[in-house]
């Protein structure tokens with residue numbers, strides 16, 4: 502069921518297959534709003550190495566993790582059971598570390614090679630994002646490098662973040678939420694998961710990027726090491742005049758029985774603050790990414 506809903510798309514021979522890949526990506530984005538990428542150029546070994554770094558960080562003492570504290574102003578740093586969800590009225594049962602190129606980073610003394618490994622991983626995520634976004638740009642009638650420029654993570658005003666996430670193991674967790682239902686507010690999200698650490702559920706079917714219409718039917722998407730789950734965020738839904746869908750998703754622990762620890766890694770393309778966002782059909786008034794983001798945060802977490 503989930504496999505039918507969320508198509509598996511190969512990026513193999515990207516340049517020569519670009520037209521076919523674009524068709525597949527657009528079809529997925531216009532319907533489920535989710536897709537799974539394979540042959541994307543990051544090996545299982547590299548993904549496991551990044552998860553090992555993440556696991557090592559979350560295994561540190563609270564005091565050591567607290568040396569990179571979460572800042573409300575930048576939304577970077579380590580947070581612990583801190584995300585209050587309007588959709589559930591409860592705190593998500595998780596801890597996470599938000600990172601940006603120019604944010605505070607954990608020290609290499611605490612985790613050897615943390616920054617080097619993670620920055621290389623971010624560079625790979627950026628280049629996969631550029632490929633996918635160049636296809637969407639073409640389909641929307643923008644220049645092919647339009648979103649690549651808008652999302653350039655090396656520019657100091659870029660809001661793109663990597664988030665390392667850890668959901669602690671639980672048992673009989675009825676009524677608690679690992680991540681309450683939400684849409685992502687950025688442009689495009691790449692999500693990495695590990696075999697056996699299930700919990701992600703998705704809900705297609707949303708008509709406007711600013712509505713809260715939460716559908717009824719959530720479909721579990723089994724976690725696999727290797728493929729990247731990609732979803733459209735609200736910003737790209739707005740930027741495409743609501744053509745590409747940013748859909749609701751959530752993470753659940755089992756109501757009855759044991760749920761193992763779950764580690765996930767999300768790369769959020771969130772664009773450059775100064776960029777003006779408007780769809781080709783001008784369905785919504787133009788807005789800077791900065792203003793858009795402030796409005797979306799107020800709507801989702803206000």
Ligand SMILES: O=C(O)CCC(=O)C(=O)O
Pocket residue numbers: 664666680685692701750752765766767
């Ligand atoms: O951990 C996951 O699979 C989902 C995380 C997520 O949806 C988010 O951080 O926005």
Ligand SMILES: [Fe+2]
Pocket residue numbers: 683684685750
């Ligand atoms: Fe999300």
